[in-house]
Amino acid sequence: MAEARLYFDWNAGAPMKAIARARLVELLDRPGNGSSVHAEGRAARAVLEQARRSVARLCGAEAKGVTFSSGGTEAANTVLTPDWTLFGKPYRLDRLLVSAVEHPAVARGGRFPADSVEVIPVDGDGIVDLAFIERRLAELAAAGERALVSVMMANNETGVVEPVAEVARLGRAHGALVHSDAVQAAGKLPIDIEALGLDVLTLSAHKIGGGQGVGAVVRGRNGFAFSPLVTGGGQESWARAGTENVASVGAFGAAADAALGDLGRVAEVAARRDRIAATIREVAPDATIFGEHAPRLANTLCFAVPGVAAETAVIAFDLAGVALSSGSACSSGKVTASPVLMAMGVDPALVKGGLRVSIGPETSDEEVSAFGLRARNVLAAMRKQHGTAAA
Structure with missing residues (x-):
């Protein structure tokens, strides 16, 4: 099944x-x-x-x-x-x-x-x-x-x-x-x-x-x-x-x-976002989370993993049963660097790997746990393929 x-x-x-x-x-x-x-x-x-x-x-x-x-x-x-x-x-x-x-x-x-x-x-x-x-x-x-x-x-x-x-x-x-x-x-x-x-x-x-x-x-x-x-x-x-x-x-x-x-559920959404961030950092300690030190929406996580190209990662996650995105959906179909990350002065190599995970108040703890398992598999495989797996 x-x-x-x-x-x-x-x-x-x-x-x-x-x-x-x-x-x-x-x-x-x-x-x-x-x-x-x-x-x-x-x-x-x-x-x-x-x-x-x-x-x-x-x-x-x-x-x-x-x-x-x-x-x-x-x-x-x-x-x-x-x-x-x-x-x-x-x-x-x-x-x-x-x-x-x-x-x-x-x-x-x-x-x-x-x-x-x-x-x-x-x-x-x-x-x-x-x-x-x-x-x-x-x-x-x-x-x-x-x-x-x-x-x-x-x-x-x-x-x-x-x-x-x-x-x-x-x-x-x-x-x-x-x-x-x-x-x-x-x-x-x-x-x-x-x-x-x-x-x-x-x-x-x-x-x-x-x-x-x-x-x-x-x-x-x-x-x-x-x-x-x-x-x-x-x-x-x-x-x-x-x-x-x-x-x-x-x-x-x-x-x-x-x-x-x-609005009354913002704290629980933020906690789930932070669980996702922790998972990303477990499999890729060198991952960059964009805007991490600024006030952010509780539901949004934008990150890049060295050696992982966004367009490839989006497909890999999709095949693993996860829908996420790279940049704005209104720019989908265009393999171009994110103007947002570029304006922030992000390293061009990381700009190409920018991925966005966004959840909502109905996203469950079980879904977050399932995402963690699939993300570990996808990112670990991609890092191994590119020779950037953590020591």
């Missing part, structure tokens, strides 16, 4: 939560367009607004600040625009500053001209250079330019948590707007958009077990609004045209409610 597969790639996409799946199935049986005025349409509208309140609660925001999208990438491209308004009046931005470790959805700069996008350097743990941000924002303010700063809340590859509250403080001090990609942080870190001082953040449902194909932009209570990316009808209060995906949005709302409960 074949051994059960182990899914250790939650950062690429979390398994759908039972409550979200049940909500999705329930809503798929209902007719109704949320823009229609008849009873079925009003019922669909009620589903959308209930989910909007749930997503707002997850972020400490007001429901009216939530705009649903097709996912985190669309949400990021929506807010990365020079064209904003402040209490209805045009508020044009001149520059976009993005951290060197952003997800590709942000790193590409959205709707900003390429020559107005600047990169914020990071240190060896992947933490943004706050002194650089402060200096550059002061220079831009002195030149009469307005900026948007985009720094992710937690990195998708390393799990390193960024000091976004401090970034937001610097932004306010110099008249800049601040966006944070909170896709990986939701359900793993407490999020309060107002306490953090952020102007806007973005989310994706499938990272919290809400299913693929839906995300959200969440704005703070400051009067700022973005120029819509998708135009047409007046859905989402004219912020995003197109008939809403009622069933998927409803499932997103259910997952958002569940994600708040997941």
Whole structure:
């Protein structure tokens, strides 16, 4: 009898939560367009607004600040625009500053001209250079330019948590707007958009077990609004045209409610992550764990073993019944060095071996133990093959 597969790639996409799946199935049986005025349409509208309140609660925001999208990438491209308004009046931005470790959805700069996008350097743990941000924002303010700063809340590859509250403080001090990609942080870190001082953040449902194909932009209570990316009808209060995906949005709302409960399980998830790290170090004492000395998400472990190539290791683990990844799933199929690890100044030889293990609150102790056995076999065999086995 074949051994059960182990899914250790939650950062690429979390398994759908039972409550979200049940909500999705329930809503798929209902007719109704949320823009229609008849009873079925009003019922669909009620589903959308209930989910909007749930997503707002997850972020400490007001429901009216939530705009649903097709996912985190669309949400990021929506807010990365020079064209904003402040209490209805045009508020044009001149520059976009993005951290060197952003997800590709942000790193590409959205709707900003390429020559107005600047990169914020990071240190060896992947933490943004706050002194650089402060200096550059002061220079831009002195030149009469307005900026948007985009720094992710937690990195998708390393799990390193960024000091976004401090970034937001610097932004306010110099008249800049601040966006944070909170896709990986939701359900793993407490999020309060107002306490953090952020102007806007973005989310994706499938990272919290809400299913693929839906995300959200969440704005703070400051009067700022973005120029819509998708135009047409007046859905989402004219912020995003197109008939809403009622069933998927409803499932997103259910997952958002569940994600708040997941925050109480962070310590047990971290303990399982650390067990996995200990296993890696047992079989490969010279392994490097990236971002180890920085604040990290409890569920994420990014490491490299000398002599072990990531693309080969991913296949070997898959054949052993383990799903993990190298780098971002959004770059899958491309055998390229991780821009995140490169920005951190990691040795190029180790960059090629970067592997990511990511688990969730439903990952069991038994699964962690099973992973340990398979990881020992896979890594020991690969190190022996490459002549790098520990003495």
